[in-house]
Amino acid sequence: MTRFMDVHHGMQGITAQQLKEGHDATAAIEQEEGVHFEHAWADPESGTVYCLSEGPSADAVRRVHERGGGGAPDEIHAVPLTV
Amino acid sequence: MTRFMDVHHGMQGITAQQLKEGHDATAAIEQEEGVHFEHAWADPESGTVYCLSEGPSADAVRRVHERGGGGAPDEIHAVPLTV
Numbered sequence: 001m002t003r004f005m006d007v008h009h010g011m012q013g014i015t016a017q018q019l020k021e022g023h024d025a026t027a028a029i030e031q032e033e034g035v036h037f038e039h040a041w042a043d044p045e046s047g048t049v050y051c052l053s054e055g056p057s058a059d060a061v062r063r064v065h066e067r068g069g070g071g072a073p074d075e076i077h078a079v080p081l082t083v
Numbered sequence: 084m085t086r087f088m089d090v091h092h093g094m095q096g097i098t099a100q101q102l103k104e105g106h107d108a109t110a111a112i113e114q115e116e117g118v119h120f121e122h123a124w125a126d127p128e129s130g131t132v133y134c135l136s137e138g139p140s141a142d143a144v145r146r147v148h149e150r151g152g153g154g155a156p157d158e159i160h161a162v163p164l165t166v
Contacts (some may be wrong), residue, residue: 018166041135044164050133050162081127082125
């Protein structure tokens with residue numbers, strides 16, 4: 001399992017409710033891809049959303065986002081180092 | 084207090100030890116600015132580092148980075164929404 005940080009742009013005006021709904025939608029299907037979304041953080045002003053997950057591959061993380069209805073992230077990076 | 088995510092680019096090849104040293108350097112002075120760095124995640128391949136903090140302002144977060152010797156982040160976003 002690898003940890004990933006993915007980034008969505010263009011989410012200006014996102015609300016706490018929308019962020020929660022997106023998280024719930026991915027949580028409902030993430031197990032099918034062996035992925036777990038741990039946290040997400042959003043800046044409604046710049047429209048940036050960061051999602052931290054664990055999973056077998058970046059493609060698996062991307063598929064959960066796409067299937068969950070939140071749209072594919074604009075960037076996705078393995079982040080093997082943490083502190 | 085506001086939560087911030089900041090992003091550093093150009094950190095290709097960063098090691099776990101370097102990430103820890105950077106975190107320790109900011110931890111040593113962060114209280115002077117009322118900032119607390121909670122976590123950092125690094126992708127040595129793309130050279131991207133994400134830092135999650137709490138603090139009174141983006142400028143305070145930036146100053147801790149600069150004074151800690153890690154260099155100013157390329158982006159810093161308030162992330163008031165989290166899940």
